[in-house]
Amino acid sequence: MGKYPFVRLLLFLLAGLNTGCAALYGLKTPGARSPEDIMRVAKRYGIPAQDSYRIDTGYRAMLLQWDTSQHRVAIKNHVQPLQALYYTSNGALETFHVNCYAGGFPNLRWNRTHAFDVFPPRQQAPLDSIVSLSTQLRYLQPMIGTATVRPLPHERVIIVYWTHFMGRQSKRFIRLIQRNAALAPDPQKVKILYVNADDFFTE
Numbered sequence: 001m002g003k004y005p006f007v008r009l010l011l012f013l014l015a016g017l018n019t020g021c022a023a024l025y026g027l028k029t030p031g032a033r034s035p036e037d038i039m040r041v042a043k044r045y046g047i048p049a050q051d052s053y054r055i056d057t058g059y060r061a062m063l064l065q066w067d068t069s070q071h072r073v074a075i076k077n078h079v080q081p082l083q084a085l086y087y088t089s090n091g092a093l094e095t096f097h098v099n100c101y102a103g104g105f106p107n108l109r110w111n112r113t114h115a116f117d118v119f120p121p122r123q124q125a126p127l128d129s130i131v132s133l134s135t136q137l138r139y140l141q142p143m144i145g146t147a148t149v150r151p152l153p154h155e156r157v158i159i160v161y162w163t164h165f166m167g168r169q170s171k172r173f174i175r176l177i178q179r180n181a182a183l184a185p186d187p188q189k190v191k192i193l194y195v196n197a198d199d200f201f202t203e
Contacts, residue, residue: 027165027166027167027169028164028165028166028167029165030163030165030198030201030202031165031198031201031202032198032199032202033164033196033198033199035054035143035144036144037164038052038054038143038164038196038198039052039143039144039145041164042143042194042196044171045162045170045171045174045175046171046174046175046178047162047174047194048194049143049144049145049146050145050146050147051146051147051191051192051193051194052143052145052146052194052196053140053141053142053143053146053149053193053194053195053196054140054141054143054195054196054197054198054199055139055140055141055161055195055196055197055199055200056139056140056141057199057200058139059139059200060079060200062135062139063075063078063079063130063131066130071128071130073126073128074126074128074130075130076100077096077098077100077125077126077128078128078130078131079200080098080099080100080161081099081161081162081163081165081166081170081197081200081201082098082099082102082108082161082162082163082166082169082170082173083096083097083098083099083159083160083161084096084097084158084159084160084161084173084177085097085131085136085158085159086120086121086156086157086158087133087136087156087157087158087159088155088156089153089154089155089156089157091132091133091134092132092133093127093128093129093131093132093133094120094127094156095120095121095122095123095124095127096123096124096125096126096127096128097110097115097121097124097125098124098125099166099169099173101124101125102124107168107169107172108169108172108173110172110173110176111176116176116179116180117183118183119180119181119183119184119185119190120156120180120184121180133157133159136159137149140193140195143196149193153189154189154190154191155186155189155190156184156189156190156191157190157191157192157193158177158181158190158191158192158193159193159195160173160174160177160192160193160194160195161195161197162174162194162195162196162197163196163197163198163200163201164196164198165198165201174194177192178192
């Protein structure tokens with residue numbers, strides 16, 4: 001599978017979808033996007049400009065430094081195009097949500113078990129410790145008009161990974177996370193950082 005086996009496998013699976021049901025899911029061809037394109041789509045998806053980032057491509061290499069014999073599932077989960085990671089104020093991963101666990105057709109059914117009816121949502125993907133909040137923040141590149149990353153003194157920080165090529169699935173996912181954050185006892189103490197990952201899927 002080459003140097004980046006999980007990324008290449010995901011791209012292979014997405015290419016296979018294009019011959020069948022990708023159009024019904026609203027998927028597009030993966031590829032690099034300009035900052036202007038990303039911000040235009042982000043605005044359409046309801047992402048605040050001041051909280052918009054893109055992932056540094058070095059993030060991939062960091063993930064693949066982990067021993068795949070021990071962390072194969074965790075690495076696979078962290079290279080998915082749609083993710084929501086809920087971190088506590090001390091940087092611990094509290095609950096993790098990944099597209100490959102959502103199921104559903106023609107739209108992903110993130111809330112099929114009513115996990116998002118409460119805040120924080122009930123657990124979906126297995127928890128791991130390979131990517132702490134501080135590690136996440138090191139690989140975020142600010143977009144045009146983005147504020148400096150300062151998640152504290154928030155009680156929780158939500159990292160939302162999204163991609164243009166996931167089309168309406170990204171839009172639906174982002175709105176679900178926003179609705180869920182509004183359920184917090186004090187939504188002002190919840191910080192959502194939106195991270196575009198299209199560049200991650202260009203190799």
